[in-house]
Amino acid sequence: MALSGMQIYKLLPRTNCKECGYPTCLAFAMKLAAKQVELDDCPYVSEESRAQLAEASQPPIRLVTVSADGREAQAGNETVMFRHEKRFYNKPGLFVRLYDDQPVEALEAQAKEVADYTVEYVGMELKVDGLAVEATDGGAQFAEAVKAVLDTALLPLVLIAEDAAVMAEGLKVAREVGAKPLIYGATAETWQDFAALAKEHGVPMAIREEYLDVLASLAAQIKEAGVDDIVLDHGARDLPVALAKQTHMRRLALGNVRELGYPLIAFPGESVDDPEMMPIAAAQAVAKYAGFVVLDEFSPATIYPLLALRENIYTDPQTPIQVQPGLYEIGEPTADSPLYVTTNFSITYFAVANEISGSGIPGWLLVADAEGMSVLTAWAAGKFDAVRIAKAVKENGLADKLNHRKLVIPGHVSVLLGEIEEELPGWKILVGPREAVDIPGYTKVWGSL
Ligand code: SF4
Numbered sequence: 113m114a115l116s117g118m119q120i121y122k123l124l125p126r127t128n129c130k131e132c133g134y135p136t137c138l139a140f141a142m143k144l145a146a147k148q149v150e151l152d153d154c155p156y157v158s159e160e161s162r163a164q165l166a167e168a169s170q171p172p173i174r175l176v177t178v179s180a181d182g183r184e185a186q187a188g189n190e191t192v193m194f195r196h197e198k199r200f201y202n203k204p205g206l207f208v209r210l211y212d213d214q215p216v217e218a219l220e221a222q223a224k225e226v227a228d229y230t231v232e233y234v235g236m237e238l239k240v241d242g243l244a245v246e247a248t249d250g251g252a253q254f255a256e257a258v259k260a261v262l263d264t265a266l267l268p269l270v271l272i273a274e275d276a277a278v279m280a281e282g283l284k285v286a287r288e289v290g291a292k293p294l295i296y297g298a299t300a301e302t303w304q305d306f307a308a309l310a311k312e313h314g315v316p317m318a319i320r321e322e323y324l325d326v327l328a329s330l331a332a333q334i335k336e337a338g339v340d341d342i343v344l345d346h347g348a349r350d351l352p353v354a355l356a357k358q359t360h361m362r363r364l365a366l367g368n369v370r371e372l373g374y375p376l377i378a379f380p381g382e383s384v385d386d387p388e389m390m391p392i393a394a395a396q397a398v399a400k401y402a403g404f405v406v407l408d409e410f411s412p413a414t415i416y417p418l419l420a421l422r423e424n425i426y427t428d429p430q431t432p433i434q435v436q437p438g439l440y441e442i443g444e445p446t447a448d449s450p451l452y453v454t455t456n457f458s459i460t461y462f463a464v465a466n467e468i469s470g471s472g473i474p475g476w477l478l479v480a481d482a483e484g485m486s487v488l489t490a491w492a493a494g495k496f497d498a499v500r501i502a503k504a505v506k507e508n509g510l511a512d513k514l515n516h517r518k519l520v521i522p523g524h525v526s527v528l529l530g531e532i533e534e535e536l537p538g539w540k541i542l543v544g545p546r547e548a549v550d551i552p553g554y555t556k557v558w559g560s561l
Contacts, residue, residue, distance in 0.1 A: 115145065115165070116145060117138070117141045117142040117144070117145040117146075118141070120141040120144050120145055120165065121137060121138050121141035123157070123161040123164055123165060124137040124140065124141055124154065124156075124157065124161070125137065125154070125156045125157070125158075127156070129156070131154070131155060131156075132149070132153045132154045133153065134149075137154075140153070140154060151165055171188065171189045171190070171191060171373075172190070172191060172365050172366050172368065172373050173188045173189060173190045173191075173362075173365050173366075173373050173374065173375060174188050174189075174340070174341065174342070174373055174374050174375070175187070175188040175189040175202065176188050176294070176316045176341045176342070176343055176374065176375050176403065177292070177316070177341070178205065178242065178268040178269065178270070178292060178293060178294045178316065178404070179268055179291070179292045180242070180262070180266050180267055180268050180269060180286075180289070180290070180291035180292065180293075181266040181267075181289075181290070181291070183241075183242075183267060183268055184268065185205030185207075185241040185242055185268045185404070186202045186205075187202050187204060187205060187343075187375035187403025187404055188202060188374070188375045188403060189201050189202055190202070190362075190401075191366070192366070193359075193362060193363060193366060195425060195429055196429055199426075199427070199428045199429060199430075200425060200426045201426070202403070202426070203422050203423075203426040204397065204398050204402045204403050204404060204405050204422065205241040205242060205268065205403070205404045205405065206240050206241050206242075206394075206405050206407060206415070206418060206419070206422070207240075207241060207242045207243060207244040207268075207269075207270050207404065207405065207406045207407065208222070208226045208240060208242075208243055208244065208406075208407050208409070208410045209243075209244040209245075209246055209272070209379075209381075209406050209407065209408055210222055210223065210243060210244065210245050210246070210257070210261060211245075211246050211248050211257075212245060212246065212247050212248055212251065212253045212254045212256070212257035212258075213248045213249055213253065214257075216256070216257070216260045219257055219260045219261055219264075220260055220261075220263075220264040222410065223243055223260075223261045223264040223265040223267075224264050224265060225410060226240050226243060226265065226267070226410050227240075227264070227265035227267055229410070229412065229415065231412070231415075231416050231419065233416075233419065233420050233423060236423065238416075238419040238420075238423065239419075240267075240410070240415060240419075241267070241268055242267040242268035242269055242270065243261055243265065243267055243268075243269055243270075244269065244270035244271075244272055244296075244406045245257055245258050245261055245269065245270075245271055245272065245282065246272035246273070247272065247273035247274070247275070247278045247279075247282070250275075250278070251273055251275060251278030251281070251282075254273060254278050254279075254281055254282045255281040255282050255284070255285050257282075258271065258282040258285045258286055259285045262285065262286060262289055262291060266289060266291065268291070268292075268293070269286055269291055269293035269294070270293060270294045270296055270377075270404065270406060271283060271286065271293045271294070271295050271296065272296045272297055272406075273295075273296075273297050274297050274299075274302070275302075276298075276302055276305030276306050276308075276309060277305075279295055279297065279306065279309060280309055283295060283309060283313055283315065287313050287315075292314070292315050292316075293315055294315065294316045294317070294318060294343060294377075294404065295309060295310060295315055295316070295317045295318065296317075296318040296320075296343075296345075296377065297318070297320070298317055298318065298319045298320065298334075299319070299320055299321065300321055300326065300330060303319055303330055303333070303334055304337070306319075307334050307337045307338070307339050308337075310334075310339045310341075311337065311338045311339055315341070316339075316341035316342065316343055317334065317339055317341070317342060317343070318342070318343040318344070318345055318377050319331060319334060319342060319343075319344060319345065320345035320347050321345075321346075321347060322346065322347035322348070324346065324357070324360070324361065324364075324372070327344060327346060327372070328369065328371035328372050329371070331344065331371045331372065331374060332371045342374045343374055343375050343376070343377050343403065343404060344361070344372065344374050344375070344376050344377070345376070345377050345378075345379075346358070346361060346376070348383075349379070349382045349383050350383060351383050351384070351392075351393055351396060354378070354383055354396070354397075355396060355400055358376055358378075358397075358400050358401040358402065359400060359401065361376065361401070362400075362401045375402075375403025375404065376401055376402050376403050376404075377402065377403065377404040377405075377406065378394075378397035378402035378404070378405050378406070379406050379408075380393035380394040380396070380397050380405065380406075380407065380408070381393070381406075381407065381408030381409070382408075387408075387409070390407070390408060390409070390414070391414045391417065391418065394407060394414070394418055395417075395418065395421055398418060398421055398422050398425065399421070399425060431484065432457055432458065432459075432484040432485070433458040433459075433484070434456045434457065434458055434483075434484035435456050435458050435461045435479055436456070436479070437456050437479050437480060437481035437504065438478075438479055438508065439476060439477070439478055439479075439508040439510070439513075440461075440465065440476070440477040440478075440479060441474070441476065441477075442465050442468040442469050442474060442475050442476070442477050443468070443469060443473075443474030443475065444474050445474040445475055445476050446474070447513065447514050447515040447516075448514075448515050448516065449473070449474050449475050449476055450473070450475045450476070450518070450520060450555060450558045451475065451476045451478060451510065451514060451516075451518065451519050451520065452464060452468065452475055452476070452477050452478065452519075452520045452544065452551075453477075453478040453479075453480060453501055453504065453505075453519060453520070453521055453522075454477065454478075454479060454480070454487060454522060455479070455480060455482035455484075455485060455486060455487050455490045455495075455496050456479045456480065456481055456482055456483075456484060457482065457484050457485055457486045457487075457489075457490070458484075459486070460486050460487060460548075461477070461479060463548040463549075464477060464548045464551065465477055466548075467548045467549060467550075467551035467552060468551055468555070470552055471551055471552035471555040471556075472552075472555075473555040473556075473558075475555070476510075476513075476514070478504055478505065478508060478510070478519075479504075480496060480500050480501055480503075480504040481500065481504070482495040482496040482500070483495050487522045487524050487525060488524050488525075491524070491525045491528075496525065497528065497531070498528050498531035498532045498534070498535045499535060501519075501521070501528070501532055501535070502532060502535035502536050505519065505536055505539070517538055517539045517540060518539070518540045518541075518542055518558075518561070519532070519536070519539055519540070519541055519542065520542045520543075520544040520554075520558070521541060521542070521543060521544060522544055522545075522546065523543055523544055523545050523546035523547075524546050526543040528541075529541045529543060542558075542561050
């Protein structure tokens with residue numbers, strides 16, 4: 113947990129020598145607490161104080177990375193319980209579980225389907241983070257299954273096996289191609305063998321235990337054994353209990369219980385009897401503190417809302433989600449279709465785009481760069497004015513693309529009409545509805561305007 117300025121001050125020499133550029137050690141401590149200066153700016157900090165300050169500056173939840181072929185899934189480094197307090201940083205990794213008892217061709221087909229899946233969301237390309245391969249029936253085919261999956265899709269992996277000897281075989285295959293998987297399945301009985309593997313190969317390991325005090329103790333022992341990157345599974349496979357445990361564990365981690373300061377792993381499919389409930393369990397895991405989420409099936413209908421939910425939770429609440437400025441086709445517009453302009457605030461974009469789409473009349477939606485603000489806010493701030501709108505029209509080559517020269521502006525900025533016509537000679541500027549919900553009615557009369 114971060115130290116206060118007064119706590120830092122007590123660790124400084126307190127000689128007020130001014131060499132750091134500040135008149136007193138207290139002033140320097142306050143700047144250090146605000147992360148506006150570096151500790152090295154004071155040349156007189158003792159080694160003991162330096163160690164204490166370094167320890168205190170560690171994030172309460174360790175950052176754990178799973179990687180393969182340059183792709184990474186990272187979890188941890190979180191500092192708050194609730195997003196509105198500051199922000200959440202590292203999106204929980206979504207992994208799809210495959211089993212080693214399936215034919216190689218089936219494994220390859222599933223791995224390929226997951227690896228090939230991409231979906232565009234507010235201008236971003238979203239993907240599944242990786243795959244989980246689980247050993248079954250003694251794990252005789254585990255290494256072969258891991259190889260088949262990695263040969264098809266070199267993605268970040270979670271390897272799942274109860275037996276450390278089985279895990280060793282699969283892990284060897286993964287390490288041969290440079291993958292750094294998370295190894296899962298250690299318990300109070302088996303953690304030493306898994307820790308030895310994790311240490312030997314430099315990979316993170318997960319530990320499963322139902323009782324949190326025992327889990328904390330096991331994590332401490334694993335760290336003592338030389339493994340720094342640990343992932344925790346509290347063992348609850350019941351939605352309300354899992355929610356309570358995950359919330360409690362986050363609170364304890366932020367309260368500086370270092371033994372629980374690691375990312376959590378969740379298996380939503382194991383928490384529900386009805387497979388149709390799996391997305392709900394997964395959504396709970398994404399929203400409430402899981403760092404790695406292992407899904408039991410791959411379906412675009414399930415994955416897309418989870419990816420979108422994750423994006424919405426793991427963004428900075430002080431920075432609005434924006435869409436890329438540019439020209440968007442809504443439906444299949446032609447050179448005669450209406451042209452609308454709006455700002456790049458994502459909620460505004462989706463409100464307008466959805467209403468154009470719902471009108472049944474395809475259109476062009478020109479999104480001007482208004483620094484992510486809504487129409488009225490951007491206009492008041494001078495970020496959505498005639499110059500910017502005209503610039504967007506010109507940059508997107510609309511005079512060449514369209515048969516007409518008509519641009520519909522939001523009704524809230526009707527005052528811009530004259531200025532835009534000055535900036536865009538030859539164009540007719542039409543004042544559209546104030547609210548997006550009125551666009552379908554407006555499209556019916558657009559042709560006569
Ligand atoms: Fe205090 Fe160090 Fe700054 Fe000197 S250089 S005033 S000892 S913080």
